Amino acid sequence: MSDTEKPKGYEPEKIEARWYDAWLENGYFKPEVNPGGKPFSIVIPPPNVTGSLHMGHALNATLQDILARWKRMSGYKVLWVPGTDHAGIATQNVVERELAKEKLDRHQLGREKFIERVWQWRAEYGGRIIYQLKKMGASCDWSRERFTLDEGLNEAVRTVFVRLYEEGLIYRSGRLINWCPRCRTALSDLEVEHEEEQGLLTLINYPFSDRSGHITVATTRPETMLGDTAVAVNPADERYKDAIGKTIALPLTCRAIPVIADPEVDMEFGTGAVKVTPAHDFNDEAMAKRQTPPLESIKVIGADGKMTPEAGAKYAGMDRYEARKAVVEDLRKLGLLVEEKKHVHAIGHCYRCKTVIEPLSTPQWYVKIAPLAQEAMKAVREERIRIIPDSWNASFFAWMENIKDWCISRQIWWGHRIPVWYCEGCGKIIVAMEAPKTCPDCGLVDPVQDDDVLDTWFSSALWPFSTLGWPGKNVKAEDLLEFYPTSVLVTAFDILFFWVARMMMMGLKFMGGVPFRDVYIHALIRDEEGQKMSKSKGNVIDPLIMIDKYGTDAFRFTLTAFAAQGRDIRFSEERVKGYRFFINKLWNATRFIQMNTSDGLVDINAGSAGLPSRWITSRFAAASRQVEQSLSEYRFNDAANAVYHFLWHEFCDWYIEMAKVGLQNENEAPGVKACLLKTLEGVLRLLHPFMPFVTEELWQGLPNGVRQGARHGESIMTACFPSGLHTDEQAEKEMGIVMDAVLGVRNIRGELNISPAAKIRIFITGASAGVVSVLQSYIDYIKKLAGASEVIFQAEDLKDKGAVSLRTGFTVCVPLEGLIDVKGELARLEKELKNISGDLEFVSRKLMNEDFVGKAPQKVVEKEKAKLEDLQAKKNGLLENIGRLKNLEAENG
RNA sequence: GGGCGGAUAGCUCAGUUGGGAGAGCACAGCCCUUACAAGGCUGGGGUCGCAGGUUCGAACCCUGUUCCGCCUACCA
Numbered sequence: 020m021s022d023t024e025k026p027k028g029y030e031p032e033k034i035e036a037r038w039y040d041a042w043l044e045n046g047y048f049k050p051e052v053n054p055g056g057k058p059f060s061i062v063i064p065p066p067n068v069t070g071s072l073h074m075g076h077a078l079n080a081t082l083q084d085i086l087a088r089w090k091r092m093s094g095y096k097v098l099w100v101p102g103t104d105h106a107g108i109a110t111q112n113v114v115e116r117e118l119a120k121e122k123l124d125r126h127q128l129g130r131e132k133f134i135e136r137v138w139q140w141r142a143e144y145g146g147r148i149i150y151q152l153k154k155m156g157a158s159c160d161w162s163r164e165r166f167t168l169d170e171g172l173n174e175a176v177r178t179v180f181v182r183l184y185e186e187g188l189i190y191r192s193g194r195l196i197n198w199c200p201r202c203r204t205a206l207s208d209l210e211v212e213h214e215e216e217q218g219l220l221t222l223i224n225y226p227f228s229d230r231s232g233h234i235t236v237a238t239t240r241p242e243t244m245l246g247d248t249a250v251a252v253n254p255a256d257e258r259y260k261d262a263i264g265k266t267i268a269l270p271l272t273c274r275a276i277p278v279i280a281d282p283e284v285d286m287e288f289g290t291g292a293v294k295v296t297p298a299h300d301f302n303d304e305a306m307a308k309r310q311t312p313p314l315e316s317i318k319v320i321g322a323d324g325k326m327t328p329e330a331g332a333k334y335a336g337m338d339r340y341e342a343r344k345a346v347v348e349d350l351r352k353l354g355l356l357v358e359e360k361k362h363v364h365a366i367g368h369c370y371r372c373k374t375v376i377e378p379l380s381t382p383q384w385y386v387k388i389a390p391l392a393q394e395a396m397k398a399v400r401e402e403r404i405r406i407i408p409d410s411w412n413a414s415f416f417a418w419m420e421n422i423k424d425w426c427i428s429r430q431i432w433w434g435h436r437i438p439v440w441y442c443e444g445c446g447k448i449i450v451a452m453e454a455p456k457t458c459p460d461c462g463l464v465d466p467v468q469d470d471d472v473l474d475t476w477f478s479s480a481l482w483p484f485s486t487l488g489w490p491g492k493n494v495k496a497e498d499l500l501e502f503y504p505t506s507v508l509v510t511a512f513d514i515l516f517f518w519v520a521r522m523m524m525m526g527l528k529f530m531g532g533v534p535f536r537d538v539y540i541h542a543l544i545r546d547e548e549g550q551k552m553s554k555s556k557g558n559v560i561d562p563l564i565m566i567d568k569y570g571t572d573a574f575r576f577t578l579t580a581f582a583a584q585g586r587d588i589r590f591s592e593e594r595v596k597g598y599r600f601f602i603n604k605l606w607n608a609t610r611f612i613q614m615n616t617s618d619g620l621v622d623i624n625a626g627s628a629g630l631p632s633r634w635i636t637s638r639f640a641a642a643s644r645q646v647e648q649s650l651s652e653y654r655f656n657d658a659a660n661a662v663y664h665f666l667w668h669e670f671c672d673w674y675i676e677m678a679k680v681g682l683q684n685e686n687e688a689p690g691v692k693a694c695l696l697k698t699l700e701g702v703l704r705l706l707h708p709f710m711p712f713v714t715e716e717l718w719q720g721l722p723n724g725v726r727q728g729a730r731h732g733e734s735i736m737t738a739c740f741p742s743g744l745h746t747d748e749q750a751e752k753e754m755g756i757v758m759d760a761v762l763g764v765r766n767i768r769g770e771l772n773i774s775p776a777a778k779i780r781i782f783i784t785g786a787s788a789g790v791v792s793v794l795q796s797y798i799d800y801i802k803k804l805a806g807a808s809e810v811i812f813q814a815e816d817l818k819d820k821g822a823v824s825l826r827t828g829f830t831v832c833v834p835l836e837g838l839i840d841v842k843g844e845l846a847r848l849e850k851e852l853k854n855i856s857g858d859l860e861f862v863s864r865k866l867m868n869e870d871f872v873g874k875a876p877q878k879v880v881e882k883e884k885a886k887l888e889d890l891q892a893k894k895n896g897l898l899e900n901i902g903r904l905k906n907l908e909a910e911n912g
Numbered sequence: 913g914g915g916c917g918g919a920u921a922g923c924u925c926a927g928u929u930g931g932g933a934g935a936g937c938a939c940a941g942c943c944c945u946u947a948c949a950a951g952g953c954u955g956g957g958g959u960c961g962c963a964g965g966u967u968c969g970a971a972c973c974c975u976g977u978u979c980c981g982c983c984u985a986c987c988a
Contacts, residue, residue: 027947027948028948028950029948029950213984213985220988236988237988238988239988240988251988283986283987284987284988285987285988287987288987288988289987289988292988293987293988294988295988296988300986300988301986302986302987302988303986303988304986305986364987364988365985365986378986410916410917411916413915413916414915414916414983414984417914417915417916417983417984418983418984421984421985512982512983513983515983516983543982545981551982580925580936581924581925583925583926586917586918586925587917587918587981587982588925589924589925591923591924591937593923593924593936593937593938594924594936594937596937596950597936597937597950598936599950600948600950600951601950602950603948603950603951604947604948604950604951606947606948607947607948607950607951608947608948609947610947610948611947611948612947613947614947615947652928654928656925656926657926657928660926660935660936663935663936664935671947671948672952675947676952765953765954766953766954766955767954768942768953768954769941769942769953769954769955770941770954770955772941772942772954773942774942774943775942775943775945775952775953776943776945806945806953858932861932862932865931865932865968865969868968868969869968870967870968870969871931871968871969872968873968874967874968874969875931875968875969876931878931879931879969882931883931
């Protein structure tokens with residue numbers, strides 16, 4: 020597009036669409052674009068196939084893309100592996116809901132048909148989130164896209180399972196697990212969400228069998244009393260000393276249960292006597308095991324959350340909550356109910372469907388986790404893995420140190436089938452990569468495979484190496500050699516334990532080395548009130564709507580500028596608007612430069628660079644260093660702010676304004692044009708990782724020969740990232756003097772409301788020869804930026820009546836020939852005097868303090884001394900001028 | 913119960929080895945100065961939650977405390 024056609028405003032929808040496909044077609048997302056570079060790799064946290072892009076994904080993808088693009092531009096061989104997660108329970112739930120609409124359930128359909136349905140569903144809707152990631156500009160290598168249920172990943176899963184089993188790190192147990200009666204599956208500890216709820220503590224009298232009275236127990240779950248097999252008291256509890264060993268006639272049943280002693284019983288809580296239901300409570304189960312002989316376990320609640328026949332004919336078939344009411348009512352009728360008091364306690368819920376969890380005894384597979392956790396902790400302790408920000412280390416270690424064995428079997432159909440077979444003849448358990456034809460022990464044919472599938476996180480734990488081809492028969496195993504370990508994992512803290520810790524364990528175990536060097540934990544995005552976004556609260560902001568309204572680049576930049584470490588993000592649409600304006604600024608700066616450089620040939624190496632050009636070049640160097648430094652420390656917001664400030668407040672506010680002067684000057688113009696183009700080209704490259712689309716669009720519009728950063732191909736994506744540039748202290752110092760003079764005049768204008776249209780004369784006094792020489796050289800710039808008709812240097816003694824501004828090393832005076840508002844100016848100067856006097860007093864008191872002068876570093880003392888001098892000079896100047904104005908006021912009566 | 917994080921301008925937030933506090937937005941004043949009014953210039957505004965301590969010097973380090981949020985935990 021030529022500059023004459025370039026619209027005045029930036030219109031994202033017109034330009035963002037066309038670049039992504041071009042990048043993709045040219046293979047720029049593949050590591051092969053930098054064949055000789057050092058590898059830099061990231062695996063994406065695979066979003067659920069069921070999902071659609073939310074704010075968390077958007078932030079996550081943006082940060083990864085910034086790193087990927089930055090490293091790619093810096094010459095690294097970058098691989099960003101994308102993919103999705105099969106999300107067992109969540110996906111199965113979705114498809115089951117679809118079936119329900121057809122008045123079907125999965126059992127009617129049968130396992131095979133049901134799985135087919137899920138794959139069908141996945142084919143239809145599973146691509147949505149991928150499309151959305153592309154819309155975000157994610158530079159993933161889509162040719163390497165993976166799915167956690169891929170053939171290759173399945174091979175990895177089976178391999179890991181078999182090896183862990185053979186090493187005794189996977190075992191089967193029938194102990195209590197967390198059971199979701201709605202999903203009808205076991206859950207790991209992590210998949211249970213605890214929430215404080217107002218409940219009831221029910222006190223019940225349990226009569227002794229010998230009719231010698233009763234013992235009162237307290238419970239939050241009265242219905243489980245039908246499965247009680249003991250009442251426990253603390254052996255040290257004087258109140259119940261005589262009760263130990265007695266027998267209780269368990270109400271509503273015809274069973275007798277003993278009173279036992281257990282040191283874990285809290286004497287302070289409730290009545291100090293606790294009913295023991297080993298089949299439905301984790302504590303009670305442990306207590307039952309401690310007894311000799313172990314207590315009996317009676318299951319009164321089934322997998323469906325309904326009472327079993329063992330609960331007694333009356334209650335069998337009742338829902339557990341219905342049974343609770345019935346039990347309490349029946350006890351009341353028997354006169355055994357003492358009271359029900361309000362009681363706040365934490366209740367576990369299924370993280371997928373929020374149903375209250377039921378501890379249930381069913382055979383499940385577990386990973387013996389402690390040995391694996393040890394290795395992961397060691398890796399973090401030895402800094403082979405860095406967690407950033409490191410405040411997460413504490414949480415990580417706290418969790419890892421108390422970690423319990425991981426229940427990995429799930430009673431659902433959608434997932435990796437457990438590679439275990441049972442011989443129906445001899446009961447032999449066969450764990451193998453492939454289905455065995457016969458039982459190795461008894462020779463019976465066709466052992467039956469375990470019905471269950473593995474926890475989704477089991478396959479996710481292998482993601483950093485399974486996606487790269489491990490164990491590698493028919494996949495690109497060379498990726499594994501080249502890109503493992505990955506460079507950094509970018510994720511939010513809510514899956515630190517679910518996923519990150521488990522990847523560490525599996526990576527260390529099976530690859531013999533860490534899966535990633537850095538873990539960058541980014542913020543969670545909340546709404547403007549600081550609430551977690553959730554569909555039920557209705558406060559969800561859809562990233563795609565933001566993109567439609569403001570463009571991907573503005574949206575990405577907002578997320579980046581918000582992404583300070585260690586803090587959650589309160590998202591605000593206003594900020595997105597602000598950053599759209601920023602892009603507009605860039606757009607128009609480019610427009611200006613193109614308008615001024617399109618007149619024939621521009622020699623990019625032309626001219627000797629004047630002070631403003633040397634200055635902006637130096638500032639660009641500083642900005643790019645800041646960006647690079649910040650990115651290397653994952654300080655994304657600092658990086659974004661550095662480039663924002665440079666582009667807007669240094670390049671646009673100062674340099675472009677000064678360039679307008681330089682362009683008028685025949686001698687300077689070629690150099691200024693070259694500098695404008697070079698700086699613009701550089702800042703586009705600096706900005707590209709943050710806002711890929713607009714930078715590509717504008718960069719492509721630059722004249723040939725300017726795009727010097729292009730490494731190969733013709734895209735900013737593969738151009739060099741600005742690096743290793745040097746600042747120019749001398750230029751910055753001199754420019755500082757010029758800017759100081761301009762700011763002085765502007766201050767006077769602003770404060771005295773002098774119209775910008777009014778051209779004024781400026782006097783400069785009290786300047787050293789050096790300062791005069793600098794100001795003299797750039798007099799045209801000062802005139803332009805300060806709106807002056809004339810700049811006059813005068814030795815001393817201002818006879819003109821005017822407004823003054825005391826600068827560092829000189830004074831600016833604007834004579835107003837009679838138009839001056841004496842009172843206004845007097846007020847202005849007195850305000851200034853007050854400020855300066857305050858500062859001066861503080862500094863001089865500091866310097867009079869012997870301790871300060873003696874103990875503070877020399878550098879700090881010197882700085883304070885210089886400050887004192889400057890303030891003193893300004894104060895004197897102010898006093899002098901205030902005196903003159905007062906005389907003037909008196910003369911005028 | 914344990915742990916972590918936050919409390920800084922009206923709002924949202926920066927503040928990286930402790931050297932008298934910054935940005936964006938909002939606000940006020942003056943300007944359509946031909947890149948941009950989605951803009952320019954100028955300005956007002958904070959006892960850095962509270963109380964102690966360390967230090968020549970504390971938003972920053974230490975102790976205590978209040979409020980808010982989160983994670984974690986088998987007190988029935």
